[in-house]
Amino acid sequence: MPRFISVPRLLVLVPLLSLGFADPAPAQTRDVAGARDYPGIGRFSGSVATGYAVKDFDAARMQAAAFKDGQPVDARRLEGRIIRIAYRSNPGPSILEVSRNFETQLAKAGFETLLACDTDACGGIPFTEAVDALPIPQMWIDGFNYRYFAGRKVSGGSETYASVLVSQNNQDICAQLVVAELGAMQNKMVDAAAMAKGLGETGHIALYGIYFDTDKAVLKPESRPTLEQIAKLLTNQPQLNVFIVGHTDSQGAYEYNLDLSKRRADAVAAELAKSFRVVPTRLRTAGVGLLAPVGSNATEAGRALNRRVELVAP
Structure with a gap:
């Protein structure tokens, strides 16, 4: 099994979006500026961070259950500190292998599974359209081929959610981790x-x-x-x-x-x-x-x- 590098904190949510095929983007060989792995989670070995966004206070959508008849069953809107990180791995690993590595790390970090599903079991394309995603080319999502995981962690009175979406663009594996650290907005207004x-x-x-x-x-x-x-x-x-x-x-x-x-x-x-x-x-x-x-x-x-x-x- 590939080595999974551990890093700091977390709460996740996955973006989805792709329908069809696109021309391959130029190969990216280094992380985007300012990108850092989420503490305690890390990344799949050999992958590059293609997207990175951190908001001290924002909202993220997470699915805690598979769709039924094309409609969400347990869609959650999470408010707090939101971290979105997208990765790309070169050809070789499967969608399942990359996802399982993330899932294992999240379990070690104390996250309980809310949902783990593959394309058809999740709900196909409508499911991916309901998940937050960083824009192309930071994150690529094939609505016909993906895996999604969502988890929840409660520790010391704080609540954190994390989701991982793994898909494929050409032969590259694309993964997005979204972590939502729930909390009230701090008043930053100075009059x-x-x-x-x-x-x-x-x-x-x-x-x-x-x-x-x-x-x-x-x-x-x-x-x-x-x-x-x-x-x-x-x-x-x-x-x-x-x-x-x-x-x-x-x-x-x-x-x-x-x-x-x-x-x-x-x-x-x-x-x-x-x-x-x-x-x-x-x-x-x-x-x-x-x-x-x-x-x-x-x-x-x-x-x-x-x-x-x-x-x-x-």
Whole structure:
């Protein structure tokens, strides 16, 4: 049996989606940027991570029972920290072998089986259409040939779900692991009063309500409430000027992270000037990359704390 490499934490959910055949994608020889295996689970030996997405709070769909007459029987919507990882293995192993390895690792990690089925027993193509999946080419799903596993783990008062979907594209085996660590959304909104207090007491305040996609410096729409509060702060204190400082975690090259953090700070300043009519001269920007961590870059939780934008008083 192939060696299965163990890694940290988990909760899974599987995406499905393919109907028919597609041209083969260029061979990928290394993991996508920032990809990491889920602790305690790992990956099938020799596979490459083709997709990776982590959300501190999101929703994922998981099937805890096979379909009946083309309809779900036990579809669950899970909210909390959601981790989605897609892998591709070169030709050789079967769908069943890759899936069984994941299933064994999940069992060792304490997950009880909710559902384990193959194509027809799961419900065919309609089943795959009801499962979350990373987009092609990160994850390929053949609705005529796949295996699905879903499990649940309760430990120390916390509840985690995990699902694995394994399919095939040409001769390559594609697998997606989805882990859902259930939990309530943390309130990351910092209002103008809290910003003023932080600047007055410590000279800076970290903002976690400003969002960017991985490796991007384009503000996401959900950043607007925090931007509104920054604008309110500056309106309430017309003599106040601030530095907007971008921070990253330690993933990626040093020079790249310095540049990315600066571009993100610039994007915040530009949006404040454009949409909220803040005078640009009141905003200076800087990017320090990974040089001022507030958490350990050895853990996902610590890296999440380090990815932030800060306001700094001159």
